Amino acid sequence: MAWVSSKYAFRSVGRNLRRTALSVLGIGIGCTLALVTESINRGRDELFARMGAYSGAGHLRVVPGGWRLRRDPRLRLADGKRDLEAARSLPGVAAVTVRARAQVLLAMGTHVVPLEMVGVDPENEPRTYRFVQNLEEGRYLAPGESGAAVVGRAVAERLRAELDDDILATAVGKDGDIEAALFRIVGIVATGSEDLDASICQVTLDDLEALTGLPSVAEVAVILEDWQASESTRALLAPRVAPGDEVLTWGEIAPEFQGHMEQDKAASRFIGFLIIVIVLLGVASAQLAAVLERRREFAVLSALGMQAGHMVRLVLQEGLTLGFFGGALGFALGAPLVWHLASAGLDFREYMGSSYSFQGVVLEPILYGDFGIWMIPYVLLIAVGATLAASLYPAWFAARTDPAVALRVAQ
Amino acid sequence: MARARLLRAVALSASISLFSGTVESFQKPPDVEAILTHLDDLYRSKSSTSRMEIRVVSRRTTRTLRLKAWSRGEEEVLVVIEEPAREAGTATLRVGDNLWNYLPRIARTIRVPPAMMLGSWMGTDFTNDDLVKESSLHKDFVSRVERRSEDPKGWWLTLEVKPEVVGRWAKIEFLVSDDWLPIEERHFDRKGRLARTMRFDEVKTLGGRRLPARLVLTPTDAEGQSTELRYLEIDFDVPIADDTFSLSRLEQTR
């Protein structure tokens, strides 16, 4: 009798095409929505990880031991060269760069600006630190250049300096003596945030080393191809760096981003959950309505000798079939949408009044949906799961039908 | 730095009186190189003690301090505040590149972290690197006589910084009197803008030398701010006890 019920299920689905079509459509739309929501949720995680990493943190960063707590710019890596090599040899690396920092006083005449100057590798830095691409005037540092600096707009303003002006940088050198050097402003950066602009000053790594006398590099920043591999790649890198040096993930360097991402993850899980519940409700009510209308049919089946268990299986199988087709429809409708989301992305800029600058990072708030193999099992799970769950009560109801009562009642 | 310049000027005038030559009444342009070399060479006095008054005029108030200072070579300086009474006994000791403050009210000595040494000196318009760094007028600048000045009588010299020199000033315009005392010094920043002006006056004899006792430093775009330094007493090349420049001595200054 088992496979009879499935044959019946299949045929009954085909019998009332409109009802089937409606059910499948309902499930399909629900699945599409769920798919789009999940894609967006994943994309949102990626957006925050991107923000965190490209704000200078990198996905991974090799820092001197003790830096995490003290953040003292004078700390240096135990063996910068070795750490750099180790970072370069990692799998899945998109970019690697090195940096060093120093507390300096910039001066032009009697105007001064204290800040943390950063010595960078001009070739690789733009790939890891987004803001340097927001040059308002001039150009970025050229590899091998000496005596050039890129400063933020607020720095230039407070110094009453302009492009091509020479500014004096004074720093405390290695042995505590005061060292000075002149830099020509070759580029001015405007990030949209005055506070950030007032803290930006980049020179080449060699220039910074010459100024401070402190050898080697202070940090190695790594950008990975897949941000989600941060933890696993860290595990790979940590044993390879010099003893005493630590590898931090972007979440540890810029906890504010990770915090927001965590919170957002929780929020998006909730939204996803809500959508699924609503989909379920829609499917359930439709199924129930359908079952109710078919009381006579079930009554006849029951009178013909079909057992309750089979009746349940019948409804469930019908549900499964509907669910499967609904899922397929949902996938067919949803996949192109998600593809569009993943390639073009959701551009939030038009909905936002202000320019997007957060935590001192100017980043395009374009959310790229996630498109991947995960979509298939996800849709199936929702479609089939929702439909089965939604069919449970109708199935039970159908099985309970007292044939005599059902047949007697005029429809 | 003011002190250094004053000392230079002092030494210069001392050397003039030694030579006992008279400045020629018809103004032949002086030998600038000689002036500068002299100033630089005579900047180095082996030691000194002095008392001075500093008056800081700011947006808000005018503050006057009276200080006593000891110095030896270029590396050791001790400054103690005598007035106002509220701050009397506060002392600053510099030995090499270390700077300590002694605060009598709380009886504590605190070392100033290096990064904080980069800013202004004791809230005045002088910067710490005015005091710490030593630019050599002769070595760091290319100089020439610009023109004659009749009121006041003297020579305007133009000093342009040599290309390889690292410093704030691209140009200095110097007005030197006929007896080779500084009258006015104008500092131009690296963009060629007048950043600050120093004026010297109240020429007196102090410590056996004839020199301007008062120096006023006025930054150009600073809303009425100025710092005035006035020497009350100076003694040059006096022997100074070794333990003067020590932390323990610092704490006994009260």
Place this chain on the structure above:
Amino acid sequence: MVAGSTLRIAWRNLWRNRRRTSLAVAAIGLSVALVLAYYSLLRAYADWVLATLTGPMLGHVQVHAPEWRKDRAMDRTIEDVASILDALRRDPEVASATVRVYAPALAALGEEGFAVIVMGVDWEAESRPGRLLAGAPTPRSRGRVLMGRALAEMMGVREGDEIALVGQGADGSLANDLVQVQGLIETPVDFVNRQGIVLEIGEAQTLFAMPDEAHEVVVHARDPDAVELLASKLAGLPNLAGTEVLDWQTLAPEMVSLIEIIEVAGVFALVLIFVAASAGVANTMLMATFERTHEFGMLLALGAAPGCIVRMILAESVALGLTGAALGGTLGLLFVAVTHETGLDFAALTGGGPTELSFAGLSWSMRFYPSLAAGDVGRTILAVLVTSLIASIWPAFRAARLEPARALRD
């Protein structure tokens, strides 16, 4: 048929098949309730983000001396703060007002000096819930300070230690004193934890020679949505002439972007949820109506005019939709009523996620207070109505064109 009786007949028709109608109403009602619940949570979230961003440090409106924000010079102070606070507190739109002093200084436990920022604050005002020192042990006697925990760790300072503070007064004079560290604090504001030493405002004013002066006045508004208006109103007060009065959006534009992106994302999700709910409603309606083909055929056979059938179906849909919406609305409002006062623990709600977060230099605790505006409810009900109507048009017209004989056979 007359409209009134149409509705009455429609209503009776609905309840003839109690089970079907109840199910449809339940489904619609629940969907509506969920949408409203989400709406209320969205509002709660927005309120919470705003409170967390502005509560501790920023406030809603800040007052400074002109140019102070550029160089933070000690002598750029606001004068006569006592009377300013008085004037501010008398304004009905102002929920609270307090002042702060910011003095860069050197702090030393032994001989080694560290660059710190001494903050003079009003203990009472800043210890209120949601403020900077909420939950911190505020000192009761003179000469006591609170120190940021990260700073204390860097300096090697422990509770009870005595440290020296040296700075510059607003008049340029030397400010120095010995203070005792009453407690180590972790505030929601990162720079306070890393560089901050918090002193009582009166003591700070004395130490830094700024009697009745301050660097910053922080105002919290009664209505967080009307902050810009409040700022311009306060700027016009005679006591505040010559000062810079700014709302938090101008002071911290990056926070604005943050809130905006959260709002946009939230609205986007809302749209998705709305669509899901509407689809559910439509599906229910369609299914319900199509299943009654037999019934309509009967009516037609009995001589009912097609137009009548259409009207009846539409009326039933409207009635069904309204009933569902009414149920959902009630449930949603109930949810908000229950949770509004006590709030929801976000972590429990979403099954995981942190209970405390560090973010944007602040750390956040996760308690939400849902709320609903009349517009939210109205919009949702309208959406349900429109969806019900639209969803029933097709079956209605189809029913009208039925051939009774065929329909009866179905």
